[in-house]
Amino acid sequence: MAAKRVETGRGRRSRVVSEQRRSSRPFAIALGVIAIVGVLALAWSVARPKRGVTDVDLKADPAQARGYLLGDSTAPLQIMEFADFECPACAQFATLTEPDVRKALIQTGKAGWRYYDFPLPMHQNTWDASNAAACADEQGKFWEMHDMLFANQDRWNGEATSSPKDVFKGYAQSLGLDVPKWEACYDADKYRSRVAANRAEAERRHIESTPTFIIGGKMIPGALNYDQFMKYVSDWQQSQGAAAPNATTNTVPNAAKPGGTKP
């Protein structure tokens, strides 16, 4: 079969080459079409609004769930985070970006932060993780458990185990919680309704991915890096300065109490 292709002696694939010459125009056209379509698609992607950022008016539409508060609920800027303990992007944000954001905004009193559980259906152990964190909150250590869960996500997620309780119990112990009390809370799934309320808040706001943040009237999906995050904060600060230099906009949910993280 291959020998039949070698007829003229001008190159081993003379016939193939001549066939290719005949078919080179369709090839060039196909290549050109792909190139044009590709460039146009990339141009469209670059030009479209970033990250599907949408406006949110929290004064008109305050949160109906409390979430978990970090920092001062009366700080000028209130930030909401909707996240899933088993989501890798959320863990990336929590471990890489959030510590710096806390130093810059929370510890300085410039902002308050609320975490809302948004357990996603594809994550096997995320409800259990939210349960573990809620029970830690009962003893005033939600954020310690939050940090522990995200930092060690690969040790308790659905890939690592189908029964993460023992891992969580170890975290409760290392955080100095009253373990029997925590365990009783965990086994009773005591705060399921609270987690469900946080999730309902995310669904009510049509949040489609985790993590999603609400920063000063903008809802932003995706694991932002530090610079991206602070850009939204400075944009908000500038808009506040331009609108009313001394105004403070408290976007704390109506139900929230200063400093309180209890359900």
Add this chain to the structure above:
Amino acid sequence: MLAALLALVGLFVAVYLTLYKIGVIGQLVCAAGSCETVQTSRWAVFLGAPVAAWGVGYYVVVLAMAMAGTTERWEDSSALSTAMLVITAWGALFSLWLTSLELFVIHAICQWCVGSATIAVALFVVSLLDWRETRLLDRDEPASPAPAAPAA
């Protein structure tokens, strides 16, 4: 020719994912699945650079080789054919590894990544067929008249 077309499509997919990864594109078009989960996972970076950026380099090399293979000078080259086979085999294996990570570790599927993996496997298949044909031609060569010197 088919390899060049596939490589060009793959190049655009890789550029798209790279632009997302470096923040130029804000949101991936992802009708189903979890593109952002995959792209923001720790597996989206390889040896300090985004996996998608490695993909860009890979497809540029494969596209250049495939385009060279359409020229009369390189059309017969068994060396080029073998090189294509090796590099596309590596690309296909690497893509399959990444897809397995999506399925079994990240538990999220990125359509664009799967699309790129499909292209990588298709490139390997095309390269394999071309390599086989080149081997057959090499085997037949002694029976054929001496070929003219390749054009410079």
